[in-house]
Amino acid sequence: MTQPFLKVEALAKRYPGPAGKPANTVFENIHFGIAKGEFACIVGHSGCGKTTILNVLAGLDEASEGVVIMDGREVRGPSLDRGVVFQGHALLPWLSTLKNVEFGVRSRWPQWTPKQIEAHSIRYLEMVGLGHALHKKPAELSGGMKQRVGIARAFAIQPKMLLLDEPFGALDALTRGTIQDELLAIVQATHQTVFMITHDVDEAILLADKVLLMSNGPHARIAEIVDITMPRDRSRATIHHDPQYYRIRNHLVDFLVNRSRDYAAGAPAAAAHDPRNPPLVRPGLEGGAEVLPLPAGAAPAAPQLKPVSSASA
């Protein structure tokens, strides 16, 4: 089997317990892979450790155990190979939109001339619809515009991997939808490899090739990996017409409402044994699970989810 572009093996994060008490294990036994050009979303309840995992992938935090390999090399510390967009936009307030993007571009290609840096930066700002706001300062921008600058800045350094920590979490629904569409278009055009945290199941289905479902903490793990096999040319306006949409959505929502807790309690996927429901999930290797195809005749109208392996991309 070919190695995934990003490989996460046996990752764990533990914080020391109070004197004499055992360590607090946030998550452990985390295994997954992301292929080049793949868009992976991670979903799970608050506090299960999603941001910690993203920070470890970014090289901004260290895991207590395990290893992250990207493009054949172990991740040890931050690098311009990985672009990060946080929920808070993290722009430099004294610099204009353009200068904020140029800052990253200059660090990436220090040998470029100012003209090259400017042209490259403008191209990415235009991609997110900010060609008209190049010289505005962050304070003059709306929340959505600031987040667009963050996205343009991250894409402009052409990272090998883009890490997005709930980038649209603070935006109103309309703005969020528009930027989701823009992100979808840019990712389709650039074939960017992406790891994104979201709490929004619909956002995950719209954007992702696969969704990693984390069980509740402590001792959280990747309980299931769901391949989103709907055609890649998705749009918010039409995605719910796809016959797979509600089956996948119900599966993800049911995980968050019921199974995430069951996995945490050590009794995963009780629904899988209910004869009224076709088996959908079975535990996989190393703490993951596979989403299985429907048995023949179980739900003739619903196209099947592609089987996935828990420990590889």
Ligand SMILES: Nc1ncnc2c1ncn2[C@@H]1O[C@H](COP(=O)(O)OP(=O)(O)OP(=O)(O)O)[C@@H](O)[C@H]1O
């Ligand atoms: N310094 C620390 N000491 C002990 N526990 C910590 C420390 N820092 C973080 N944690 C714990 O690690 C857990 C994971 O935090 P993290 O922010 O990664 O979760 P999350 O899934 O991203 O949550 P959210 O969805 O709310 O952003 C939390 O339960 C938090 O209490």
